[in-house]
Amino acid sequence: MDHLLEMRNLSIDLYRGRRTPPVKLVEGIDLNIDKKQNFGIVGESGCGKSITCSSIMGLLSFPLSVGAGSSIRFQRENGTDTELLSLPKKQMQQLRGKEISMIFQEPMTALDPMYTIEDQIVESLRFHTDLSRSAMREAALEMLRKVKIPRAEEILKEYPHHLSGGMLQRVMIAIALINNPRLLIADEPTTALDVTIQAQILDLMNELRESYDTSVIMITHDLGVIAETCEQVAVFYAGQVVEQASVDDIFHHTAHPYTSGLLRSVTSLGGEQKELYTIRGTVPTAGQFSSGCRFADRCEHCTARCREAVPPLTEVAPGHQCRCWLHASGAEKEAAR
Numbered sequence: 001m002d003h004l005l006e007m008r009n010l011s012i013d014l015y016r017g018r019r020t021p022p023v024k025l026v027e028g029i030d031l032n033i034d035k036k037q038n039f040g041i042v043g044e045s046g047c048g049k050s051i052t053c054s055s056i057m058g059l060l061s062f063p064l065s066v067g068a069g070s071s072i073r074f075q076r077e078n079g080t081d082t083e084l085l086s087l088p089k090k091q092m093q094q095l096r097g098k099e100i101s102m103i104f105q106e107p108m109t110a111l112d113p114m115y116t117i118e119d120q121i122v123e124s125l126r127f128h129t130d131l132s133r134s135a136m137r138e139a140a141l142e143m144l145r146k147v148k149i150p151r152a153e154e155i156l157k158e159y160p161h162h163l164s165g166g167m168l169q170r171v172m173i174a175i176a177l178i179n180n181p182r183l184l185i186a187d188e189p190t191t192a193l194d195v196t197i198q199a200q201i202l203d204l205m206n207e208l209r210e211s212y213d214t215s216v217i218m219i220t221h222d223l224g225v226i227a228e229t230c231e232q233v234a235v236f237y238a239g240q241v242v243e244q245a246s247v248d249d250i251f252h253h254t255a256h257p258y259t260s261g262l263l264r265s266v267t268s269l270g271g272e273q274k275e276l277y278t279i280r281g282t283v284p285t286a287g288q289f290s291s292g293c294r295f296a297d298r299c300e301h302c303t304a305r306c307r308e309a310v311p312p313l314t315e316v317a318p319g320h321q322c323r324c325w326l327h328a329s330g331a332e333k334e335a336a337r
């Protein structure tokens with residue numbers, strides 16, 4: 001296996017009752033994450049970014065389920081390739097938090113208010129190592145210093161409600177990295193924070209990624225965060241990848257009209273102040289997708305073909321894929337007839 005993680009044809013079904021067929025919330029997702037790569041997943045709310053990453057962690061539960069024909073292969077620490085979707089529950093628990101870990105948007109809800117910061121960091125070590133309590137405490141302290149928490153010794157004894165949002169997110173990062181994971185999934189890690197604190201947390205994550213050799217999947221609705229942190233990006237729209245490329249290509253050779261819309265809606269601090277662009281309409285609801293392009297109703301370039309058939313994900317340049325009839329080859333257009 002060439003990549004750290006290979007996702008192929010991932011679909012996620014939502015079950016709504018015994019007699020009703022499941023709704024596909026995401027489908028046909030192919031992603032490759034390289035070692036030490038910062039990979040961004042961007043898209044509006046409800047596009048399927050979080051459930052896609054929850055499926056990597058084995059965290060989907062009823063009424064959601066991974067669809068038939070999906071595959072997520074992961075290169076383990078011991079050098080073996082493992083199909084995560086068929087890993088027994090116990091082995092998945094051992095892998096989660098050790099080889100793959102996750103940081104969530106709301107640290108306050110992810111941490112347990114009843115336990116001290118030390119207890120919560122140590123818990124993650126206790127599950128995955130056989131260090132003595134004093135060695136675990138020492139490791140927790142060292143980790144808090146790495147995430148630049150001031151007064152680290154005192155903070156170890158405190159409870160989550162004593163800390164600010166930015167400090168809590170640093171604690172979450174400490175917990176996520178303490179077992180030196182190969183892959184870190186960060187689900188909107190800065191959305192709940194003030195802008196200045198957001199920048200500090202992103203800087204910290206960039207720094208730590210270099211020293212830990214960890215790959216990161218950064219989930220965000222903000223292309224500014226992608227520009228700050230990622231090398232490769234997949235743009236999600238209504239449960240599909242609509243564009244995938246290097247960050248440089250996404251920003252400078254944008255192919256999909258949805259990505260252009262996202263770029264135009266990013267606030268810019270430099271240059272003359274223009275009115276902020278918004279993409280008209282809203283993301284269609286899963287289960288009510290039309291038979292054509294899912295972005296058709298909101299697209300300024302929509303043609304009759306766009307309403308007839310789903311465009312394929314096409315290579316528009318080496319390493320740059322786009323799901324849009326504007327960029328499909330003649331053969332692909334012919335095949336859709």
Ligand SMILES: Nc1ncnc2c1ncn2[C@@H]1O[C@H](COP(=O)(O)OP(=O)(O)OP(=O)(O)O)[C@@H](O)[C@H]1O
Nearest residue numbers: 014025044045046047048049050051052063064286
């Ligand atoms: N447990 C659940 N039960 C039913 N539907 C769900 C569940 N979890 C997610 N969904 C649906 O799956 C779709 C994708 O959700 P997801 O949270 O992955 O989107 P997202 O792109 O991460 O959005 P956000 O940025 O708001 O988190 C949405 O339509 C959501 O309503």
